Structures are given as structure tokens and as C-alpha cells.
Amino acid sequence: MNALTLPDIAAQASRQALPLEWVGMCGIALPVVIDGQRTAAKADAGVSLDDGEARGIHMSRLYLALEMLEQENLNPALLHRVLQRFLDSHDGLAHSAYLRLHFDLLLKRPALVSPLTGWKRYPLSIEARLKNAMFHVELKIDVPYSSTCPCSAALSRQLIQQQFVEDFANRPLQHADVLAWLGSTQGIVATPHSQRSTAELRLRLDDFLDELPLIALINDAESALGTAVQTAVKRADEQAFALANGQNLMFCEDAARRLNQALRRSPGVNAFHLRVVHAESLHAHDAVAESRWNWEV
Ligand SMILES: Nc1nc2c(ncn2[C@@H]2O[C@H](COP(=O)(O)OP(=O)(O)OP(=O)(O)O)[C@@H](O)[C@H]2O)c(=O)[nH]1
Structure with a gap:
């Protein structure tokens, strides 16, 4: 069989004439x-x-x-x-x-x-x-x-402030104490x-x-x-x-x-x-x- 004898279905007429997109x-x-x-x-x-x-x-x-x-x-x-x-x-x-x-x-x-x-x-x-x-x-x-x-960041900052107020209530602020507190997990009590x-x-x-x-x-x-x-x-x-x-x-x-x-x-x-x-x-x-x-x- 050579190519000339191969059936070519695509070349046939469509049974239902309808263009396709x-x-x-x-x-x-x-x-x-x-x-x-x-x-x-x-x-x-x-x-x-x-x-x-x-x-x-x-x-x-x-x-x-x-x-x-x-x-x-x-x-x-x-x-x-x-x-x-x-x-x-x-x-x-x-x-x-x-x-x-x-x-x-x-x-x-x-x-x-x-x-x-x-x-x-x-x-x-x-x-x-x-x-x-x-x-x-x-x-x-x-x-x-x-x-x-940004909302979660603001809410976290508020919690950090509250924790600061709690941890440093009735205490004179010492630079070294605040620095140590900031580096502790208490210092970042919440993360956004x-x-x-x-x-x-x-x-x-x-x-x-x-x-x-x-x-x-x-x-x-x-x-x-x-x-x-x-x-x-x-x-x-x-x-x-x-x-x-x-x-x-x-x-x-x-x-x-x-x-x-x-x-x-x-x-x-x-x-x-x-x-x-x-x-x-x-x-x-x-x-x-x-x-x-x-x-x-
Ligand atoms: N149109 C069409 N062809 C298909 C489909 N599925 C498989 N084929 C096959 O794709 C193959 C290539 O088609 P054509 O490009 O027409 O092949 P051809 O007739 O040998 O090539 P030309 O001589 O260039 O027309 C054929 O064997 C088709 O049967 C289908 O859903 N639609």
C-alpha cells in the first residue's frame, strides 16, 4: 500500500455542515x-x-x-x-x-x-x-x-505594647533591661x-x-x-x-x-x-x- 491509497477522512465532506471555532x-x-x-x-x-x-x-x-x-x-x-x-x-x-x-x-x-x-x-x-x-x-x-x-502586624504590636506595660509596671526603666526584654520571646509576644x-x-x-x-x-x-x-x-x-x-x-x-x-x-x-x-x-x-x-x- 502506498500513500496514495491511504484513506483521507479529513478531506471528506462533513455529515453535519458546521464551522468550528x-x-x-x-x-x-x-x-x-x-x-x-x-x-x-x-x-x-x-x-x-x-x-x-x-x-x-x-x-x-x-x-x-x-x-x-x-x-x-x-x-x-x-x-x-x-x-x-x-x-x-x-x-x-x-x-x-x-x-x-x-x-x-x-x-x-x-x-x-x-x-x-x-x-x-x-x-x-x-x-x-x-x-x-x-x-x-x-x-x-x-x-x-x-x-x-498589615492588620495582623498592628494587632501584634498592640500585644507587644500590652506585654511591655505588664512586664515593666512599677519598675524604673533601665536601658539594659529593655534591651534584654526586646531580645526575649516576651518582647515579641505575637507575630503577624x-x-x-x-x-x-x-x-x-x-x-x-x-x-x-x-x-x-x-x-x-x-x-x-x-x-x-x-x-x-x-x-x-x-x-x-x-x-x-x-x-x-x-x-x-x-x-x-x-x-x-x-x-x-x-x-x-x-x-x-x-x-x-x-x-x-x-x-x-x-x-x-x-x-x-x-x-x-
Ligand atoms: N482532523 C483530525 N485528524 C485526526 C484526529 N485524530 C487523529 N487525527 C489524525 O491526524 C493525522 C494527520 O492528519 P493530516 O494532517 O490530514 O494527515 P495527511 O492527510 O497524511 O497529511 P496531508 O497530506 O498534509 O493532508 C491523520 O492520520 C488523522 O487521522 C481528529 O480528531 N481530527
């Missing part, structure tokens, strides 16, 4: 190149099936077009070319092409004080679409950070709760960017939030982290507002929808805030 493959294993580094990604590749009479699309043509992503640094022009190939290979069948790439971006991060460094993982998806000759790219990046509850938190950023990019500003956007978000989670940590780093958190108390509303302000200024961002999730240690549920800018659904 998205047809393709999800979860394709694929190496992509980010800043010169090969990174394991998963791809979802699809097109619209606008010809309602056609039975199916040609999955292999989408799959083979993805090879273009293996060698070249991932950038908007490359994504555009891949999507154009999806459409060219489905001439008369499809008018819209879609590609989603999911991968973890690993960035090497320095410790706060010591000379150590370590890797930090940022889950990332890039969604590109080509529709009516219009090309759009959207990023979804999860940025982990630490947040300390803090939590590992996540900023889930969905960002629509300018259509004519040369590069995907992945690292710049993560850095912008982390500096707006102030207390990024750490990698390698010695005690000196942990102490600096405790100080940074004490000086950076925030509710989820504060985090969302700060990110909103920072991302509006980030080059290349046209619109965003952000969601911050504070995985509270106070409760078994999360505190969540969302904010949008220029975001039309």
Missing part, C-alpha cells in the same frame, strides 16, 4: 528557545474550521509548522510566521490560527545579602493568534512573592502572619514588539511588590527578608494596586488583567484581588 492539538511536547536557552514547553496549536462542509483539519500540518520554534529565539515575529504557516497550510479551510505555549521560565536570582544565587521558577504561557490578518500576543505569568498582613502569594498576570502586548519582554515584566512586577520569594538563603538573607517584609506590609488590595500602577508603565504592555492570591495562613482560604486596564473580553 477551534480545532487542533493540545499538550504537544516541544523545545523552545528563550534567551538562547532551550526550554521544555507544551504547545496547543489550532485553527478555526471555517469551512463547515469540511470534515476535518490537517493536524500534521500544524504539528510540522511547530518545528520552526525549535531553533530560533522565541519572539513575536517568529510566532507570527508559525501562525501564518498554519493558515497557509489550511487555505480555504481556516481564517484564524492560534498557538499557546506553556513552560517554566527559570531565572537565576541573587540572595539579599550573601553572595549566593539560586533558580526561581515562573510558570508562563504565551498565547498568539492571527485572525483577519490581525496578530496578537498575550502573556500569562505567575510571579510568587511574600506578603505580610505572612503568606506565600502569587500574582497571576495576563498581559496583552503591543502588536509590533521585536522581543517578548518576559524578564523585564517579571522584574517590574517584583519590584512593585517589594518582597519577592527567595532562593538560596543564609541567616543574613533571612534577616534581611524579615526586615523587608516588616517594611512592606500589604493586603491583597495593596498588591493589586501597586501592580496596576507598575504594569501601566511597563514598555510593550497594551492591556492587562491581574489577579493576586494571598494564600492566607490565617484561614484555609485565600484573599484575592483583581484589577484590569484596557482589558476588553
